[in-house]
Amino acid sequence: MPLTTEEVRRVALLARMELPEEELASQAQHLNTLLQHVEILQKLNVEGVEPTSHPLPPVNTLRNDEKRPSLAREEALANAPEARDGCFAVPRIVEDNAS
Amino acid sequence: MPEYEPVIGMECHAELLTESKMFCGCANQFGGEPNTRCCPVCLGMPGSLPVTNRKAVEHVIRTALALNCTVASRARFDRKNYFYPDLPKGYQISQYDNPIGASGWLDIEVNGQKKRIHIRRVHLEEDTGKLFHTVGNESYVDLNRAGVPLMEIVTEFPPDIHSTAEARAYLMKLRAILTYLEVCDGKMEQGSLRCEPNVSLRPVGAAAYGTKTEIKNLNSFRAVQRGIEYELERQASLLNHGEKVVQETRGWNEARQATFAQRSKEVEQEYRYFPEPDLLPLDITPQWIEEIRASLPELPDARHARFVEQYGISNADAAQLTETRSLADYYEQTAGAADPRAAANWIMGDLSRILNAQSLDIANSPVSSPHLAVMINMIERGDISGKLGKTLLERMAATGENPQTLAQREGLVVLRDTVALEAALDSVLAENSAIVSDIVEKGLVNKRGFLVGQVMKATQGKADPRDVNKLLDEKLSRKN
Numbered sequence: 001m002p003l004t005t006e007e008v009r010r011v012a013l014l015a016r017m018e019l020p021e022e023e024l025a026s027q028a029q030h031l032n033t034l035l036q037h038v039e040i041l042q043k044l045n046v047e048g049v050e051p052t053s054h055p056l057p058p059v060n061t062l063r064n065d066e067k068r069p070s071l072a073r074e075e076a077l078a079n080a081p082e083a084r085d086g087c088f089a090v091p092r093i094v095e096d097n098a099s
Numbered sequence: 100m101p102e103y104e105p106v107i108g109m110e111c112h113a114e115l116l117t118e119s120k121m122f123c124g125c126a127n128q129f130g131g132e133p134n135t136r137c138c139p140v141c142l143g144m145p146g147s148l149p150v151t152n153r154k155a156v157e158h159v160i161r162t163a164l165a166l167n168c169t170v171a172s173r174a175r176f177d178r179k180n181y182f183y184p185d186l187p188k189g190y191q192i193s194q195y196d197n198p199i200g201a202s203g204w205l206d207i208e209v210n211g212q213k214k215r216i217h218i219r220r221v222h223l224e225e226d227t228g229k230l231f232h233t234v235g236n237e238s239y240v241d242l243n244r245a246g247v248p249l250m251e252i253v254t255e256f257p258p259d260i261h262s263t264a265e266a267r268a269y270l271m272k273l274r275a276i277l278t279y280l281e282v283c284d285g286k287m288e289q290g291s292l293r294c295e296p297n298v299s300l301r302p303v304g305a306a307a308y309g310t311k312t313e314i315k316n317l318n319s320f321r322a323v324q325r326g327i328e329y330e331l332e333r334q335a336s337l338l339n340h341g342e343k344v345v346q347e348t349r350g351w352n353e354a355r356q357a358t359f360a361q362r363s364k365e366v367e368q369e370y371r372y373f374p375e376p377d378l379l380p381l382d383i384t385p386q387w388i389e390e391i392r393a394s395l396p397e398l399p400d401a402r403h404a405r406f407v408e409q410y411g412i413s414n415a416d417a418a419q420l421t422e423t424r425s426l427a428d429y430y431e432q433t434a435g436a437a438d439p440r441a442a443a444n445w446i447m448g449d450l451s452r453i454l455n456a457q458s459l460d461i462a463n464s465p466v467s468s469p470h471l472a473v474m475i476n477m478i479e480r481g482d483i484s485g486k487l488g489k490t491l492l493e494r495m496a497a498t499g500e501n502p503q504t505l506a507q508r509e510g511l512v513v514l515r516d517t518v519a520l521e522a523a524l525d526s527v528l529a530e531n532s533a534i535v536s537d538i539v540e541k542g543l544v545n546k547r548g549f550l551v552g553q554v555m556k557a558t559q560g561k562a563d564p565r566d567v568n569k570l571l572d573e574k575l576s577r578k579n
């Protein structure tokens with residue numbers, strides 16, 4: 001089932017990508033080509049085969065619970081488009097409209 | 100109007116007690132200067148890779164075992180994708196369809212009625228940062244909390260909880276278990292234990308469930324209770340007026356003691372979960388599970404039963420004293436060195452009143468358990484009266500000093516000087532000759548208490564009422 005331009009519009013919104021209206025159709029076509037590859041794979045009979053969630057064998061790579069130095073705050077904030085009072089500053093977020 | 104039955108599901112998040120964060124070595128602490136515990140991993144810098152904290156995984160396995168869950172032999176991390184300023188990577192590492200623990204339960208007791216509450220899952224994820232709202236048109240983000248190990252515990256569907264009291268009992272028991280396991284400090288006010296109940300109503304006897312709402316921003320046990328009560332009343336009122344409940348998230352407003360619809364984060368949530376490619380699946384061997392099982396401490400239910408058995412205290416007292424591990428430890432240390440029932444009364448009465456007044460946890464009590472035991476023994480021996488004991492406890496809390504030293508210095512010990520006691524009694528008898536004759540001549544023995552009270556007053560409560568009574572008997576019999 002090919003993707004509609006409406007679905008592409010929604011995926012773009014979820015990914016926070018600004019897609020111009022005129023690109024929707026060509027992007028839909030592009031994504032549909034990718035999906036066709038997956039469709040071929042879906043034809044395979046995988047009955048009794050355990051799903052692979054990772055290409056490497058499951059070996060636990062865990063670390064001990066030990067503290068390590070963090071970045072200096074100026075470094076942590078260095079890439080922020082806006083910073084104020086030691087914090088990242090973002091456009092105002094309103095969560096609770098009754099407070 | 101129909102009678103409604105509340106249907107309540109509980110989703111709880113517990114920040115785990117570890118030294119470092121979930122996937123990096125930044126310190127896991129509360130408070131402090133914003134953005135001082137951040138690194139490329141927890142800031143979501145490109146190219147950084149997460150490495151799982153073993154302790155955090157073990158804490159979740161411990162909890163899963165204590166909650167009677169099945170522990171998965173293979174668990175996996177998944178990405179939950181959404182955009183919000185407190186989530187630097189644009190996704191949260193969580194667990195979707197392979198959680199560490201599943202299908203467990205805990206038991207609660209409400210009004211003497213035992214009930215089993217089933218738990219659907221226990222999983223591990225990472226916490227988000229914190230957002231601050233200012234008056235201007237900006238919000239501020241502190242990422243110290245981003246990446247702190249967070250455990251989610253969700254009750255089973257269909258829900259077993261059908262009243263606010265049961266919801267409260269569930270949360271209390273869960274907090275007790277978490278603090279006994281030492282996996283979470285259980286502090287709701289600091290947000291280290293958070294609870295988001297979902298609430299709906301259905302007519303009694305109906306098979307279908309009503310539309311539910313989820314309540315957020317509940318920062319205390321009281322808020323959880325009030326929030327659920329409010330939501331149940333609001334929904335009942337809607338249904339009674341023929342209106343519909345809208346499925347939504349509602350925020351608890353502490354100042355207004357009411358819930359309000361929250362603006363949703365997205366038009367429609369769609370998290371597009373997929374397996375986290377940066378982390379390998381977790382292999383949890385039977386051996387690992389058994390090692391952890393062997394290290395489990397005595398849990399609240401077992402300790403409760405033992406307290407009743409070993410110390411002869413009531414079921415209700417044992418329930419209260421085992422609510423947190425620190426309280427149960429404190430009680431046990433005191434009860435080991437003094438009368439266990441007296442210890443229970445002092446701890447749940449005067450001591451808890453003193454601690455509440457100063458918002459102190461029992462773990463930070465200015466009165467140590469050995470000192471409390473000494474004080475109880477002083478009362479038992481009659482060295483001080485129970486009434487003076489209350490004063491002494493106040494002074495112990497204020498100074499942290501040994502009760503014996505304090506009592507001596509501040510003159511709180513019992514008056515053993517029989518000459519002084521006799522003098523006090525004689526003057527009371529002289530001042531109240533009418534009452535004395537009432538007792539001696541008319542046999543109105545119930546007036547004796549007044550005389551005893553007057554002597555106690557004259558000695559500033561320092562006399563031992565038993566001594567006063569004995570002496571009074573002697574004096575009255577001589578007058579006969």
Ligand SMILES: [Zn+2]
Binds near residue numbers: 123124137138140142
């Ligand atoms: Zn970090």
